[in-house]
Amino acid sequence: NFQTVVIELTGMEIANASLLDEGTAAAEAMIMLYNARSKEMISEGANRFFVDQDTFPQTIEVIRTRAAFLGIEVITGDSEQMAFSQVFGVLVQYPGESGRITDHSDLVKVLHSRGIPVAVAADIMSLVLLVPPGQWGADVVVGSTQRFGVPMNFGGPHAAYFAVREVYK
Numbered sequence: 422n423f424q425t426v427v428i429e430l431t432g433m434e435i436a437n438a439s440l441l442d443e444g445t446a447a448a449e450a451m452i453m454l455y456n457a458r459s460k461e462m463i464s465e466g467a468n469r470f471f472v473d474q475d476t477f478p479q480t481i482e483v484i485r486t487r488a489a490f491l492g493i494e495v496i497t498g499d500s501e502q503m504a505f506s507q508v509f510g511v512l513v514q515y516p517g518e519s520g521r522i523t524d525h526s527d528l529v530k531v532l533h534s535r536g537i538p539v540a541v542a543a544d545i546m547s548l549v550l551l552v553p554p555g556q557w558g559a560d561v562v563v564g565s566t567q568r569f570g571v572p573m574n575f576g577g578p579h580a581a582y583f584a585v586r587e588v589y590k
């Protein structure tokens with residue numbers, strides 16, 4: 422039931438049962454996209470992961486920590502003005518840390534035209550009202566399920582969700 426709800430709210434095709442927290446799920450999305458790079462991206466040395474500046478700071482820090490040991494360079498900035506050089510993936514927050522709700526559909530089209538997949542860290546409760554990221558082309562959607570009342574595990578992190586397109590199966 423959990424996976425079905427996540428699939429329906431995110432507009433994705435596959436969902437897992439849970440991860441540790443949103444930051445960890447976002448880092449796992451980065452690692453999955455890194456390992457799924459095309460042969461062309463690998464030969465070009467694409468090792469940059471772009472994180473939109475409106476992403477939660479704790480998520481950015483977990484991504485940076487996990488990336489450091491894999492030789493991945495994490496770049497933050499305005500995703501609408503990003504440079505595409507050696508970028509193998511992009512993460513945006515939906516809604517953003519500022520509370521802004523941004524339609525990322527045009528950005529996703531541009532990125533996909535360059536072969537760059539997009540991950541989204543989304544507030545699952547907001548997806549009850551907002552357009553699901555899968556509908557505007559996201560490749561991976563992650564986030565915390567605490568907003569559904571899933572309690573913290575013995576004072577630890579909240580369970581997170583992780584949903585992807587079938588191609589990443």
